[in-house]
Amino acid sequence: MQKIHYPSDYGRKNAGGADDKLELKSLLDKLSERDSEIKQWCEKATAEIKDTGKIASETKSALEKLSEEGIKSNARILELEQKLARRGGGDEHVVKSIGELMTDCEDFKALSQKGRGTARLNLKAVANITSATSGQGGVGVAIQPDRLPGIQMPAQRQFVVRDLIMPGRTASNAIEYVQESGFTNSAAPVAEGAQKPQSDISFELKTTTVKTIAHWFRASKQVLADVPLLQSYINGRATYGLKYKEEEQLIAGDGTGQNLLGLVPQATVFDDARRKANDTPIDTLRHAILQVRLAEYRATGIVLNPVDWESIELQKDSTGQYIWVNVQDGGQQRMWKLPVVDTTAIAEGEFLVGAFDLAAQVFDREDAAVEVSTEDADNFTKNMVTIRAEERLGMAVFRPESFVHGTFKKAA
Incomplete structure (x- = not known):
């Protein structure tokens, strides 16, 4: 006791x-x-x-x-x-x-x-x-429970796609850039004094706008004041919510309304003519890397769903030995010399291969920020606080052909 x-x-x-x-x-x-x-x-x-x-x-x-x-x-x-x-x-x-x-x-x-x-x-x-x-006038249980330190948090997604993309900043609400939309190369050997051939290049002005990702929730003012750990936990969840949605937007945002236009909607569709009979997902990814290379770019990364990455790692040869990984040390997450990013932000059965560091750039207008205020609705009378988190960013994809998006076809 x-x-x-x-x-x-x-x-x-x-x-x-x-x-x-x-x-x-x-x-x-x-x-x-x-x-x-x-x-x-x-x-x-x-x-x-x-x-x-x-x-x-x-x-x-x-x-x-x-x-x-x-x-x-x-x-x-x-x-x-x-x-x-x-x-x-x-x-x-x-x-x-x-x-x-x-x-x-x-x-x-x-x-x-x-x-x-x-x-x-x-x-x-x-x-x-x-x-x-x-105080000293109460009664309680003879043996008090032990309260473990910290807060038991649910599992969190690891954010990795942004790390593949070139970072940048902007002080405006929109980013304009000039994109080459066509090139006719007429260069050829020419005899002395002969007319030189003319090549044609066309350009297009592109604009991407800055979008806001935000959310808010309420909490008890007393809880925030009495438990600093809880306050920092709430702040962490606030920014986690932003980054969770940000990764989804960077990959698959459809560009409508207040959505970013992500990498997948702008990527070149995988050429199914490159598939061969009995191709495995490993073969399909190599074909996609070639497709990027034939567009005169060099792929720098692969994005997969964790389920698809597992199926690749579990592939075995005719003797039952694992082909792609040493189960004793796990090995690095690399395939065909490229880093592999596994994230639930991309749908199962899909893949994205591209020159991430060259072909796209994320522009931060305002970094993620958390604000707490009692001046909202009836917070003052209820001793509540409103916690708001938001960030503003835009993304430009300069060379859509340097990204290839496709699906793994199931074996018949």
Whole structure:
């Protein structure tokens, strides 16, 4: 059972209150001074070893004493921090067992003095015996549960597609660029004095606009104030939500409304004529790399769904040996000398191969930011806060033919 710590235990008026904070600050200051003192003694010990080959007994004793004091101080600091964390905005939460409540009640004290009579404790008049209460008048369970540190978060997607694309910044709401739309190459050997052939090049002005990705949610103001860890957790989830949607937009945004125009809608469709009988997904990806190369670009990456990447890694030869991976160390996520990015942002059965670092660029207008405000709707009267996260970005695909998108055809 948890021991009840009364104010007299520490000689303070309010256990867990302002005095605890003062003591904590004093201990931290002393700890800093102790660290400086240890540094000086360590320097002295180093000099002694250099001069005599050993540490003097006086130096050794001083270091041992400082170490013991540090252990005690750290233990006390931990105790104070835990008390202050439990305390929150009110008195320290303490729990009394039924036996402690019985010995503290007036009936029992009278019984002890007189040596006869009856002592009765009405538990219903005190509190539910399964709940902890604030202050020293409550009753709780005899054994308190341990609260594990941190918050157990659900699984999160790893964002990797942006890393393949060339980064950039913009101070405008739109990005314009000139794209070559046609080239007729008439270059040829020419005899001296003969008319030179004319080649034709046509250009097209392209524009991509900056889009906003945002979301918001509400949380209790007290929760944010009392649990800093929860506050940072919420902020993290806010930015995670942005990056989750961003990756989907970069890959498959359809460009309508407020959507980005992603890589897949702008990519060249895989040429099915390149497929051969009995082709595996490994063969299909090599054909796609060739298609990029024939467009005079060199592919720099492959994007797959994790399910398709697993099926590739699990392929075996006629003897049952894995073809693509050493199961002992896993190997690198590479295929045909290119890095493989597996993400659920691309649909199962699809692939994207391209010259990511050359053919496309992401332009950040405003980096992801999280804002918290009480000035929203009825937040003030309900002690709520609104948390909003947003970012603004655009993407330009300069050379659509350098990307190839296709599907893995199922074997018949």
